Every structure is written in structure tokens, then in C-alpha cells.
Amino acid sequence: MKPFSSLLILATLFFFGCGEKEKGATDPKIPAKSDARPVVAPEPTPEPEPTPEPEPTPEPEPTPEPEPAPEPEPTPEPEPQDSSFKQEDVEEALKVAVEVGEALELGDDGLYYEKGQEGAFEGWVKRVSSDGKLSALERMENGSKNGRAVVWHRNGQRSMQGVYRDNNYEGTWKGWHENGELVGERNYANGVLHGNFTQSWPSGQTMMEGNYVDGNQDGDWETYYENGQRQSAVRYEGGKILGASYWSSNGETVASRPDGSPSGPLR
Numbered sequence: 001m002k003p004f005s006s007l008l009i010l011a012t013l014f015f016f017g018c019g020e021k022e023k024g025a026t027d028p029k030i031p032a033k034s035d036a037r038p039v040v041a042p043e044p045t046p047e048p049e050p051t052p053e054p055e056p057t058p059e060p061e062p063t064p065e066p067e068p069a070p071e072p073e074p075t076p077e078p079e080p081q082d083s084s085f086k087q088e089d090v091e092e093a094l095k096v097a098v099e100v101g102e103a104l105e106l107g108d109d110g111l112y113y114e115k116g117q118e119g120a121f122e123g124w125v126k127r128v129s130s131d132g133k134l135s136a137l138e139r140m141e142n143g144s145k146n147g148r149a150v151v152w153h154r155n156g157q158r159s160m161q162g163v164y165r166d167n168n169y170e171g172t173w174k175g176w177h178e179n180g181e182l183v184g185e186r187n188y189a190n191g192v193l194h195g196n197f198t199q200s201w202p203s204g205q206t207m208m209e210g211n212y213v214d215g216n217q218d219g220d221w222e223t224y225y226e227n228g229q230r231q232s233a234v235r236y237e238g239g240k241i242l243g244a245s246y247w248s249s250n251g252e253t254v255a256s257r258p259d260g261s262p263s264g265p266l267r
Contacts, residue, residue: 097124111143153178177202201226225249
């Protein structure tokens, strides 16, 4: 019996031992715990912001054209002096006036010099006719006629008066007949007729009236006979006749030529 019992025990142990071995072979192994952290999916990389388009380069402002240099202001012409010459002023000027030819002489440069002096003369000058009568009184500056002047007829009546500038008539000049009646007025600029022009008969009746521009008749001109009858009406431009009408002293019409002149004598 003993050998059989030992054999039975061995067989049983063998049976149970093999069964556990197969059971261990079929059961899946439980993986060992690991300390590794779970893998986190990376955050998506943000798309780069689009590069802003460069601002357009502003066009350069046009260079402003240089302002033209201001024209120099014209030198104002000296205002003509008052051409009036009162008798008391004349008498005072005559007291100190130097006589031309006696104390003054005309130099080669066209200026007047006091004899024995180098500087051009300044002061009042009087002119005397060959028979010793006073004919003119003039103011001189720098050896030239500059200032008021008066001229006399041989009978002592004033002939004309006005202002000189650098030996030229300037401004308004008035004239008188020997009987004292006003001859008229003439206007000058640098010695040239410029402005209103009037002239009268010795009776005082108007003879002519019109206008000058730079020495030329310009605009409407009218002339009259001494009896007051109109003689002509002429329109000028720069000294040229644009149209004209004429009359005789008794009022009859006188024809004009193509050039504007009267076809016959006006009487």
C-alpha cells in the first residue's frame, strides 16, 4: 500500500502544479504601474498674424514756386509847390535876388554859378531886360530852376507864373494878357503838356479847351471865335484826329477833309 499511496500523492501534486502553471500562462499580466505622466497633446501653434501691408509712401509735396521778388516801390515824385506867388512874397524875394549876368554865370554843365564861387548857386534869381525892366524872378536849387517863378510883360503886368523842377515846367502854370485878363491854365509833367488846357481871348471869352496826355491832344477839344460862336469840335486820340466838325463865325457848317482838317478857312 505505501508505494501506491506515494505514487498517488505525487500524481495529485503534479496535476495541481501543472494546472496553476497553465493558469498563469493564460492570464494576462497586469502591467506594472509606471511613474510617466500622460502625454498631453501640444497646443496648436497660433497662426502668425499677417504682416501689415506697408503704408504707401506719401508723395512729396510739390516745392512751392519762389515768390517773385517784390517790385521796388516807385520813388514818389515830389509834389509841385504852390504856384501862387503873392505880391508881398515877390517883393521879399526881390530884395535878396541875384541878377543873372551881373553876379551869376552859366557853367558848361548847364548850371548857374555865382561868380567867384565853386558851388552851384542856390537862392533867388532875377532877370532884367535890356531897358532895365524886371522880366523874371526864379528860385534856384543846385544851379537849376527849382521852385516858384514869375514872368512879367514889358508893361509890368504879370505874364505867367508857376513852378520849375530841374529847369522844366511842372504842374499848373497860369498866364495873363497884358490887360490883366487870364490867358488860361496849362498843366505839365516833366516839362511836357499833360492834363487840362484852357486858353481865352483878351476879352475873357474862351478860345479853346481840351486835354493833353504826354504832350498829345487827347479826348474832346473845342475852339471858339472871339464872338463866342463855336469854331470846332474835334476828338483826338494820341494826337490823331478821330472825328471833327467845323463852323464859320456866323454858324455855318464847314466841311472836313478825310484827315479831319477843315476843307476851308475858318472865319
